Amino acid sequence: MDSHDRTATTGHAQPDTTDTTLRVNGKPHTLAVDHRRVLLDLLREDLGLTGAKKGCDHGQCGACTVLVDGRRVNSCLLLAVTLDGAEVTTVEGLAGDGEDLHPLQRAFLDRDAFQCGYCTPGQLCSALGVLAEAAAGHPSHVTDPATPSGAPVPLTREEIRERLSGNLCRCGAYPRIADAVEDVM
């Protein structure tokens, strides 16, 4: 068992921080993480990466979506201390080497797939997760059950809408968000 009983310097009787190493957008960070710290707050407050947004802070809006070890998750509900050794990708890390923007970011601009933009980083990270999940053959609620297991699932408009349902856009830019995702398939 890993021991995490090191008492922090705050004088609490209970241990309340644990040294944790995360790779964020390819760069390693080791921090004494307060056990209460969720990944979203660590990114925004400790690392200054304010791309991931705090919308509801309860896993209901998707604005905080990032990729952890390549999978999309709500960073507001993930305790950072649980992620020792994980690879985190935020909207700031989507563009590849030598790119200004990831093709999906370019598609969002081309399609004007937002109004206020607050949900956009979460939509982008979520959509990248969707593309990977569909390519790996993960079904969704609207996938025909007869679709063979493991075969890539074609991302119809209905599939995109269902798979992105965990990302709310209060401006209602959904049609153009779906257009942008279709552009990069």
Add this chain to the structure above:
Amino acid sequence: MKPFAYVRAGSVEEATDAFAARPGARYLGGGTNLVDLMKLGVETPAALIDVTRLPLDGVEELPDGGLRVGATVRNSDLAAHPVVRDRYPALSQALLAGASGQLRNAATTGGNLLQRTRCPYFQDVTKPCNKREPGTGCGALEGVHRDHAVLGHSERCIATHPSDMAVALAALDARVELRGPEGARSVPAADFHRLPGTRPEKDTEIHPGELITSVLLPAATGGLPSRYRKARDRASYAFALASVAAVLHCGNGVVERVGLAFGGLAHRPWRARRAEDALIGAAPTAAAFEHAVDLELAAAEPLRDNAYKVPLARRLALDVLGRLAPAAQL
């Protein structure tokens, strides 16, 4: 959120030992419900025992044809598992009908079973709630209860269990496998969750310190036609107003095996034993299904604002059973 100790367990034994050594501990799975409840002040654990790195992340095909699902298998991976999709389709469909892609990527099999009700009075520490704080009363009884129970509720609690997965497990005769200070045991999934009675603070039959290690899907329901259907307020990403899981096997012109369970209607997945008893040996006709489902739902006691759930659940059940039945007999 109150400060808490954090322990990352490397084995089941380490996890149960760590739990026993720390009063007020909670096991942490994907955290999609527990961390939220900690933010809300509903849960204030002294320690979290992180079980997500235990070697319980596999899905194993058993020699007898059953399937053992490790407690830390993520909901998205379980829904996509080829054997689950092929042999237990109602389970895959139920998982995919729940939450969002992000939440399914984090949520575990064990954690899904142990998630708490989303009753707004339970989640608001300024409101009375017998489940959160026994003896304070039930705010929902005379309050906002459109989403609440119509079957098996009590004066003390009218909450519903929120899981879709658990409804499919109940219909499929799955078992929940547990390990605790007193050793290993297993409980039928349909009996794992409780009715509220006079002790609504107790959601399940789990003993203090016990850890869910796996869920066992039996060979007997593997490969039989099964389905899940859910009604909700929006097309996706919402809890069930009512849902139905069913497995149906017909032979020689009659129903030979049936498992039927409702979600969104009660404090636990509601296994419809009366309806099943009425169907066994009967021809799988629309009239037989109507008779059986009506027998079951005759026990419903709707509240002021949720009587709509009874006809909704009835139609869902008739649709699901009708689709599972051999077409020639309907």
